[in-house]
Amino acid sequence: MSRPIDSKKRSEQWQELLKKKQYSSLYTYMKEAPPVEVGDFLSYQPLKDCAAIIELFSIEEQASLFEHLQENQQLALYTLIPKRVLADIFANMSSDIRVDFYQKLSNNQKIELLPFLSRAVKQDMITLSIYPRETAGGIMSTDFVALRHDSTVGEALEQMRKDAPSNKMIYYLYVVNHEMEIMGFVKLRELVTASPSAPITDILHDTFIFSEVREDRESVARKIEKYDLVALPVLNSNGQLVGIVSYDDAMDVIRVEQTEDMERFMGIVPDESKDDYLQTSSFQHFKKRISWLIGLFFLSFFASFIMHKYESLLSTLGVLALYLTTINDAGGNAGSQTATVVIRALSLGQVKLKDWLRIVIKECKVALMFALLLSLLAFVKVVFFASLGEFLGRHLALPKEGMLQLAFVVAIALSIQVVVSTLIGAGLPMFITWLGKDPALAASPAITTIVDSTGLFIYFNIALKLLSSTAVL
Secondary structure (H helix, E strand, O other), X not given: OOOOOOHHHHHHHHHHHHHOOOHHHHXXXXXXXXXXXXXXXXXXXXXXXXXXXXXXXXXXHHHHHHHOOOHHHHHHHOOOOOHHHHHHHHHHOOHHHHHHHHHHOOHHHHHHHHHHOOHHHHHHHHHHHOOOOOEHHHXXXXXXXXXXXXXXXXXXXXXXXXXXXXXXXXXXXEEEOOOOEEEEEEEHHHHHHOOOOOEHHHHOEOOOOOEEOOOEXXXXXXXXXXXXXXXXXXXXXOOEEEEEEEHHHHHHHHHHHHHHHHHHHOOOOOOOOOOOOOOOOHHXXXXXXHHHHHHHHXXXXXXXXXXXXXXXXXXXXXXXXXXXXXXXXXXXXXXXXXXXXXXXXXXXXXXXXXXXXXXXXXXXXXXXXHHHHHHHHHHHHHHHHHXXXXXXXXXXXXXXXXXXXXXXXXXXXXXXXXXHHHHHHHHHHHHHHHOOOOHHHOOHHHHHHHHHHHHHHHXXXXXXXXXXXXXXX
């Protein structure tokens, strides 16, 4: 009786066998493991070892393993695997993964491979290559079973055995007419348990969720997630079935979109590469980050300008500088939190641009509650540290008559800064959405840099107006 084995322990066992070049034993153990684990293991092995191991498997198994390799490993193996063998692997791969890989090849590599591909595979790749990557057509697969509406259950079962897709996506079987217009679907369980002589229309579900071929892929993924579907049919403008998007494809889309949103929000330019952190070169990381850093560097000039403008105020009352970080940190945190919440709501479709007034009102209420609590804490903080002025440096200590005025200034400035920063955090994503761009472009570093400038302006102006009439200045 076989016992379960920890995946980490299994990987260590494979590594030991590979080190000893015991390929036969390695194949025996790998054959019993999930292809995704084998693919992950091979993605981090030397190219020659990877090619040698893959050759031990059958063509169908090689196709499954190839699908689970890292993209850079797939492209590297193209140069080692004979083109005739690679064509056989192609024929057994899922259509959507196959076309994604094919599009990554250079023109010369495509020309080298094309003569070895079957006519059906060529036609399939040409068809799928038409659609942009960001659409349902760009992520759909043609591995599905289409049943004729006038067939019986027995005929449908025979058709399913004949046309069963390579990725075994047969939980739903789609019923079409002679023009390939979709009429509904049947579930595999119902098909198997129905009488063979019964017409297929007896178990037909004619109410169903679908996507259009040009629909945004994120919208398609949301539909699959919302309705808890295993697969979603993709139709063209004539209502004809052209492909399906499976649950795992939808999860890939959601993961990619979330990664892109997170990168944009943190001021990193997303790219199409699927390589992980260590497999991405240092220069590539540099290119992804530098544009925002340069932009924010110049944006920070506004804060420097404000500091220079109020330089005399700081020289007169240097203790004001002690609470600059308190004001700016509160504003930066409030703005970034608000932007995160609003961007998520916009991305998930929970709110629309037309809801801008409701969003502003809601965030104003939240900001006022933040401001009330944080300003009270700031007042206490200033009084506490000002009381201990002798420990912080006598030259920064305030006379007792100025202590409460300063605490009041910091509290008022912080409360106004929190409200302003919250409105900026809510307004910037909506403004970018209004421009037709991804709201995630309202990057957190940009919001922080902007509210730093507003915080300085608010703080110094309030200090100048409220303290100029006292003995403090």
